[in-house]
């Protein structure tokens with residue numbers, strides 16, 4: 616978290632308590648569900664969902680049988696929601712921690728992004744890309760959705776463009792896919808990039 620940021624744990628916790636969670640889709644979104652479907656059968660891969668909120672992706676993967684799904688969020692309310700919805704989700708995999716302070720050992724194989732990047736102070740974007748690379752194994756994957764649009768209201772969410780984002784990720788990742796999502800939820804259609812980036816060995 617940025618030391619000067621107003622977007623701290625208290626801010627996000629208050630948004631959940633006040634029900635001001637317009638980003639919350641109430642379930643897994645089609646681009647993530649379709650991506651997970653082609654991962655093959657569950658195995659020991661370590662999957663991290665940072666800024667996970669209520670973490671419907673973690674619920675989905677857990678119910679599919681993936682044993683190593685980790686969820687990080689600074690706010691307690693959404694983690695409690697996951698715990699209540701999925702009581703057998705391993706409590707030690709619920710990390711109430713700042714993403715930027717997560718430890719890289721053991722490294723993760725896959726990081727899943729959805730409306731976390733756009734919720735951060737835009738000044739943190741280079742650090743986000745660096746931390747994702749730091750947390751992943753060489754060859755590990757950062758995948759998910761980024762908004763490829765500007766918003767008329769002050770953020771969060773903060774918008775941007777794929778050209779801008781490329782600069783943050785290019786130092787660490789090869790671009791497997793970085794193009795308009797084809798299966799976004801209707802309110803996000805035409806405004807989302809689907810990203811699949813592979814961490815380079817060095």
Ligand SMILES: C[S@@+](CC[C@H](N)C(=O)[O-])C[C@H]1O[C@@H](n2cnc3c(N)ncnc32)[C@H](O)[C@@H]1O
Pocket residue numbers: 616622627628638639640665666667668669670687688689690693712713714715729730731734735
């Ligand atoms: C816009 S919400 C998105 C939540 C979820 N990804 C979704 O799609 O429903 C952003 C989330 O990031 C969390 N968050 C913000 N800053 C964070 C940080 N530095 N580390 C971890 N979580 C953070 C907030 O508490 C909030 O749950």
